[in-house]
Amino acid sequence: MTAKAVPPVVDAETWQRRLDDLRAREKAATRELDAIAAQRRRMPMVEMPEYTLDGEEGPVRLAEVFGDRTQLIVYNHMWSPGKTWQCSGCTGFTSQFTRLEFLDAYDAKFVIVTQGPIDETLAYKRRVGNRMTWYSTANSPFGSDVGAPPGGGFAVNVFLRDGDTVYRTWHTEGRGTEQLSHSFALIDLLPYGRQEEWQDSPDGWPRSPTYSRWATSEDIAAFYGAEA
Template sequence: MEQLRVREKAATRELDAIAAQRRRLPMVELPDYTLVGEHGPVRLVDVFQGRRQLITYHHMWEVGAEWQCFGCTSYTAQFTRLEFLEPYDARYVIVAQAPTDELLAYRDRVGNRMEWYSTYDSPFGADVDAPRGGAFAADVFLRDGDTVYRTWHTTGRGSEQLTHTFELVDLLPYGRQEAWQDAPEGWPQDEGTSVRWLAPWEVAAGSAGYRAGACASSGPPHFASSSCSRAAPTV
């Protein structure tokens, strides 16, 4: 345990050093973009709502689809209280390459509590590496008066640092139970990398689908089968 604690402390200090380097990255000045929110068009500078700092999560989107990205939907569902950012002079919002009506209807359908903005008719998404049909991403911006600067961007597993989900799961003895995970022999592991992520309809229903008896065990009692039925509801 003590040897592990030494490594954990070293990792914490390394993350502090990485954050310090991130704060010194060159900033890129952006043009005056217009997005569309719940109350109509809004300039990017006004998305800050008077604050100096802004984080955007770029939600993957397939126009016209009944359910959107599993990962994006479940990932953003966890952010139900964001006022803790206010003392840091910051906001955190969702943007997506989606028609506004479709975007807001989906937000309400899955019960997401964040503020959403459409970039469907704006070059903003493409300019910050989140084009139509592109992957999810996260960006950070700094406002100086009416001038906005982009200060950081990430995608893929880089976005994990914005969530507490995986931090909590990684503390568990079984961890994420994903195929790539280094685990002791005989530990439960799924065949894929997202078997246990909440499906959009589960987010909408407020249920993970992993209730007692919901999945038939294919091994010892502590093994959860990755083949349990979690199909989308039929309409």
């Protein structure tokens, strides 16, 4: 058919039987994710100290970041001081979230916090065309206390507010964030998948070094930024 390796061609009955086998595993995984979410809803929480972050309008207490909501998701974006282009993974991940109003019905918000100074943070937001609300923890220990210290990696944290008291309810990092991304979900549907060296694929499938197909921060700026 082509020079590139392709899946074997079978009759429709055989294809349906293989799909049915796969569907059983997919449904089992869905039920497992439901069970994990149920366990997450039963997690205890820990009270947080008061923090003051820097926002677009000036200093703001962590409890005020919620606005009138009681639930808050925070993505801690990696930050390299003095760099024009920040982490491409963080930049690409957060570029996906352009319409978050649906969270209003769930009494929730989703924001970005970074270790960068607020002026640099907001300039970077504009440069790459990000649509989310950004805050800086450069003058606060908040990032360090939730698993994203200066020079450290990215993280996702979830908080619950009761009045002016904020509680931490969940945290993840690394590949734990993949479930929040639609990009990997779409790519994993493709016959060739992510095409990365670590991926379990048939012999002859295209393979590339890990991350090599990811959009760079410059790419994201060209797609969505102020000059795009």
